[in-house]
Amino acid sequence: MTSTQEKQIRAPGELAQRYGRAFCAYLQSTHGGAHERNHVLKSVRALQEALAADPKLRTFLDNPRLTGQSPQKVASMLAEGLGLGNDLRRLIGVVAREGRLPILGEILEAILLEEARDRGEVTVEVRTARRLTDHQRDQLRHRLKEAGHHHISMTEHVDPALIGGMTVRVGPVLFDTSIAGRLTRLQHAMKGAA
Incomplete structure (x- = not known):
């Protein structure tokens, strides 16, 4: 579903x-x-x-x-x-x-x-700077199925603050490939080096 x-x-x-x-x-x-x-x-x-x-x-x-x-x-x-x-x-x-x-x-x-979860369904929350195209959505579903998630319930959010890239939350696990996330990690790394 x-x-x-x-x-x-x-x-x-x-x-x-x-x-x-x-x-x-x-x-x-x-x-x-x-x-x-x-x-x-x-x-x-x-x-x-x-x-x-x-x-x-x-x-x-x-x-x-x-x-x-x-x-x-x-x-x-x-x-x-x-x-x-x-x-x-x-x-x-x-x-x-x-x-x-x-x-x-x-x-x-x-x-x-x-x-x-009891029904074998995984909830995926996707945040992108711009709305996903059908092709991008299909690619994401394909990757999730390759990872073993066959029953996927996906919600999408458009968040311009991400600048580019996306964040994908699969259940409790967050994957952040957004530019905003990269900038934040870089900022934290620079503070740690100072």
Whole structure:
């Protein structure tokens, strides 16, 4: 399954990955069927999109005063407001109780990455200074398949700050061949030599 999208994805940190793995294990133990899990994952994507689209919602979740409120109250408000099911309500409640609401977006991304990994799919994030041509995209997919990645979900981002070249994140591994990356490495090397 390959999709090309123009959206910002922040790679989840270790803590978010632990929550993601735990939630996926919970889904597998409680929702044996793929259809049921897919329904929950659809809600995960909907919540992720709501967080990405609504700066007020992100500001609300980043508010340190939320930790004083009942986690169940916060979870209920979010779940009811966005029409989410009980599984996500429980997840949000746990995240709120632990004071981790500011990384909820990362946790959702970790859940989706973990599910993709379980399906044998690798997520590839490509950043380029200019939009990839079809030929370049095909070459990149071919190289990834040569490296053993056969089920690829690719997202593309145009980032003029790279100047030229590209960065490719395959799962947690980042390959940086951008001019901006080379200049940064050169700058660090020169500081170390001084």
